[in-house]
Amino acid sequence: xxxxxxxxxxxxxxxxxxxxxxxxxxxxxxxxxxxxxxxxxxxxxxxxxxxxxxxxxxxxxxxxxxxxxxxxxxxxxxxxxxxxxxxxxxxxxxxxxxxxxxxxxxxxxxxxx
Amino acid sequence: xxxxxxxxxxxxxxxxxxxxxxxxxxxxxxxxxxxxxxxxxxxxxxxxxxxxxxxxxxxxxxxxxxxxxxxxxxxxxxxxxxxxxxxxxxxxxxxxxxxxxxxxxxxxxxxxxxx
Numbered sequence: 001x002x003x004x005x006x007x008x009x010x011x012x013x014x015x016x017x018x019x020x021x022x023x024x025x026x027x028x029x030x031x032x033x034x035x036x037x038x039x040x041x042x043x044x045x046x047x048x049x050x051x052x053x054x055x056x057x058x059x060x061x062x063x064x065x066x067x068x069x070x071x072x073x074x075x076x077x078x079x080x081x082x083x084x085x086x087x088x089x090x091x092x093x094x095x096x097x098x099x100x101x102x103x104x105x106x107x108x109x110x111x112x113x
Numbered sequence: 114x115x116x117x118x119x120x121x122x123x124x125x126x127x128x129x130x131x132x133x134x135x136x137x138x139x140x141x142x143x144x145x146x147x148x149x150x151x152x153x154x155x156x157x158x159x160x161x162x163x164x165x166x167x168x169x170x171x172x173x174x175x176x177x178x179x180x181x182x183x184x185x186x187x188x189x190x191x192x193x194x195x196x197x198x199x200x201x202x203x204x205x206x207x208x209x210x211x212x213x214x215x216x217x218x219x220x221x222x223x224x225x226x227x228x
Contacts, residue, residue, distance in 0.1 A: 041224060043221045044206070100162060106156060
């Protein structure tokens, strides 16, 4: 039972354009959401997070949007750069419930020159 | 920022032997650390939650006698893969949470190959 779903295994975007990565979740009790970037053979790197009390959080080129009624969040990267090519994991957490975070399967982003 | 050091970054071992992986929080104390496993093109699967000074909490389907976790101090957790078999070959990653608003910091991972 996948509680965090990233339905697009890969995405290709032209350099300079906007990259939009989507994520859906099933557990309405999740109250904290995170995005991670991962290169091959390396650990994930924290990108940005959002609490369930907000619907948007922005940090430089990265913006995360949360739609609680739809149980959907998205990560926008604008403008996309070649170094953004990586696998992006969406994750959700239940604060106070052991701090466990549940990951989606990831979306591989290719930034095209 | 918070740094988690994981060692070794890769290891090759023979079937039947045991391998220990270390996870250290370098500039913060972590009462809780997490161990993940990633198969190729798969998500990060939580194996267990390591609690300082107490027993680890294992996820369903993870053999606690095979994957021994020790969290003896606030900066060190170890995962020992006992009697390793080829199917244990995987990428193991640890993580810790520095502060409530910081997010989880991950180690660089350990590539285990059992031959």
